[in-house]
Amino acid sequence: MDDIFTRVAHGRTADEVVQQVESLILDGVLRVGDRLPGERELSRQLDISRPILREALKTLEQRGLLTSRHGGGTFIADVIGEIFSxxxxxxxxxxxxxxxxxxxxxxxxxxxxxxxxxxxxxxxxxxxxxxxxxxxxxxxxxxxxxxxxxxxxxxxxxxxxxxxxxxxxxxxxxxxxxxxxxxxxxxxxxxxxxxxxxxxxxxxxxxxxxxxxxxxxxxxxxxxxxxxxxxxxxxxxxxxxxWARVANLRLQQRAKGGHSDDSKRKTATKRA
The missing domain is CATH 1.20.120.530 (GntR ligand-binding domain-like)
Known part of the structure; x- marks a missing residue:
């Protein structure tokens, strides 16, 4: 994770950070559930101030690309979605x-x-x-x-x-x-x-x-x-x-039938 973010070299605006993270998600580098570095570390890697980073992260979260867990960090949201309802x-x-x-x-x-x-x-x-x-x-x-x-x-x-x-x-x-x-x-x-x-x-x-x-x-x-x-x-x-299901059903049914036939034969023998 430390090597995928690059220094924001020009205006150092939140929009540039948003664009970089979006590209990493679009290209499949960042995947669902990946955790971003902490705020201090990520601002260092991007070479931007923490207020600018917070603004960028807020925008990404509003767009449904990031999700924050209280006390647990910031993660890539479930952006794959389902192709069927x-x-x-x-x-x-x-x-x-x-x-x-x-x-x-x-x-x-x-x-x-x-x-x-x-x-x-x-x-x-x-x-x-x-x-x-x-x-x-x-x-x-x-x-x-x-x-x-x-x-x-x-x-x-x-x-x-x-x-x-x-x-x-x-x-x-x-x-x-x-x-x-x-x-x-x-x-x-x-x-x-x-x-x-x-x-x-x-x-x-x-x-x-x-x-x-x-x-x-x-x-x-x-x-x-x-x-x-x-x-x-x-x-x-x-x-x-x-085949296995049908064979098992046959076996069960024959076992029941066989028991019934045996009973009938025993009854007939006693009567004889």
Whole structure:
């Protein structure tokens, strides 16, 4: 956090501070929940007076970009928002076919995003992605599906940042929030499905390798194939769950019926 703010070199006005913080939020450098340095430290980094800083922070808070917690500091507000209203999200959750429309949409968007990332990723972007991929390998080796699912979102978010397109970045973050909230499906369940964890890791590595190599077409294709696999695996997992549910119901019903038949046979034997 200490290195992202730059000295206000000219008029040292509150407007210049507001513009700098807004740009850091827009570019995804400052994210929801990030805490700003204390007033004294931040005024030092910006090289402005504390009254000017207070004026800037007040403006940012009025615009809904910052939130203050009494005695706890100043934080980036929840600026992502929801792409759907609560009633629509609940409607989607009740009608499973929306899940596959979501995955179809993501197939296209993820492909474009990966292609941009391959063309535009900086060394810092590549280092960030490399660290996430390494963490993915560790989670896979540890057989930790919850951690794998968490890193999955982190990986795709980092690709969105590496694409260096502000609209894509914030659109994807909103989409991933729905995913994290479990509106569409349980991400960990995908990793727990037979053999999928290994395949998903391989696919993420393929996307990463293409981005690092600057291969836009390769990155796009790898991302699209990855999303197709996710959709296919989700269908298979849901079908397997349905089979298990129906089989269990049959078993329970047969057990009840078998008990009834036994009773009937015993009654008939006694009468004979």
């Amino acid at each position: 609560q009633p629509v999200m609940e409607l989607i959750a009740r009608h499973r076919r929306a899940t596959f429309d979501y995955l179809e949409y993501r197939r296209e968007v993820e492909g474009i995003t990966a292609a941009f990332a391959a063309q535009r990723a900086t060394q810092a972007d590549r280092e960030l992605l490399a660290g996430i991929v390494q963490a993915m390998k560790q989670a896979h080796d540890a057989a930790d599906p919850d951690r794998e699912a968490e890193l999955d979102v982190e990986f795709h978010s980092a690709i969105g940042e590496a694409a260096h397109n502000i609209i894509l970045l914030h659109t994807l973050r909103s989409c991933y929030r729905l995913l994290s909230n479990g509106v569409f499906y349980n991400r960990a369940a995908i990793y727990q499905y037979s053999g999928s964890s290994e395949r998903l890791l391989e696919q993420h590595i393929a996307i990463f390798d293409a981005i690092v190599a600057g291969d836009a077409d390769g990155a796009k294709g790898a991302a699209e194939r990855h999303m197709e696999f996710v959709a296919h695996t989700l269908r298979e997992a849901e079908r397997a769950n349905d």
